[in-house]
Amino acid sequence: MAPAGQRQTGWWLLILPAFLLMTAFYVAPIAQVLAISFTEPQPGLGNYERLFTSESVQRVIGTTLRICTITTALALLLGYVLAYRIALAEARARRWWILVVLVPLWISVLVRAFAWVTLLRRQGLVNQALMESGLVAEPLQLVWNEFGIVVGMVHYMVPYAVLPMLASMREIDPRLLAAARGLGAPRQTVFARIFLPLSLPGLIAAGVLVFIFSLGFYITPAILGGGKTLMVAEWIGLQILDLIRWGLGTMMATVLVVTILATLAVFSRVVDLRRVFGSGA
């Protein structure tokens, strides 16, 4: 078996560069974050105590969970509508519909946040249109609050919701639906009794994915929240850059990572990240 063993060594060597890069420049910095949360300002669990005692820490976590839950629910709803349409489309039309999902997915998050600011701010296009049509007398506060964050985040997350749902919907045998229709079931019944239950795994996978992506989101909440509504990621950045409170910032970062990994572990059987990106087109 010596040659076989030698061959294996060769293949292992191929893995080595990525493994070393990842360990030295990814895992090490992250491990350091986890370590600092236990050692600064003094060794111990002092930073974690703040989870139970500090009102501002609890408020940030509360805000984040609330916004993420709303975002996930809306992104799932809108994503499902789109995925349903795509899954049942003819091959030619499907290609166009998929582009509708893929193009926003790959357009810079900054560009999208900028577009929303252009539309939603006080002198923005939406307020202008509303004022000119006489629907409102005063410009509405559409951005730099939770509403603006949710609008922008849902917009960002819908494509991530569509892809896993679409992957699971396309595994549904179309003959089942045709048969149910042929046997006289109305459209709603076909959907409620056949399509919806069969697409449930994709729905759950999409929900988990969107939720964990939302938890650590930085740019969109920072721009559309205008610094007034703080979510966890922006709060961490603030602790590190402006307040130089490394202990508190890294503690929150650790909590964030643990929450995400635990959520993924619980749902590991339904969420396949590779499928999300692999089936991208």
Added chain:
Amino acid sequence: MEGAHRPGPFASASAWIVAIYLVLPISIVIPVSMTDQRFLSLPQETLSLRHYATVLGSAEWLGSIAQSFWIAVASTLIAVVAGTLCAIGCWRISRRSTDLIRALMLLPIIIPSIVYAIGLYRYFARLDLLDRFAGVAIAHGVTGIPYVVITVSTALAAFDPRLEQAARGMGASLLQTLRWVILPRIAPGIASGAIFAFIHSWDELVIVLFIASRDVFTLPRRIWDGINENLDPAMAAVAVLLVLFTLLLLLLDLALRRRRDAR
């Protein structure tokens, strides 16, 4: 297929509304970028390209564009080489341990960039890599690896392992097998991965906010400052140029995929 179940009018109408919600806000930057006014607004009297002229005539914007481009090229190179070799190794060995390695390679997609960014801020300070081209290229390269591993693994899944065994059986060395048997077959997958790794670096902001400050000032960083400081139509012009560039890369990817599927 005749008699296939097609979406009803309600489902179609709601899908259209969602599609409009996804696409329309992004396309609003196009008319805004061509406004004849000095502030963010729709064109009032004529269309004007002067905001494009402002951007393309500004040494600062052009400098940032060039810097972003070269960082993206360098980091794509890192991600593609490391990611492709790793995916091939994992695919060929295919044990529990390699499944774990593949999971490790996906971490940068799962763990929020903010956590990595603050870690790197401290880590790079010690290595004297803060505000350096090399530092940003390494950070973007490492976080770009997952995209390459995913696309190359997908390409490998469609590859018949007996081809590799046959080549080796006939005496080809590992490198020869790689060069002449495996790589040509998975080239489209590698290209897709390269495109995604490039876009990832090109658009990345959170890490850059923490590990770069003056000497390295990428395009996303300049846009970020622009959004926070002065919202002027030049920003819309930059946004349009960025969108066009991303669309171009995506079309390239779609063309590559179509060629691969046709084979």
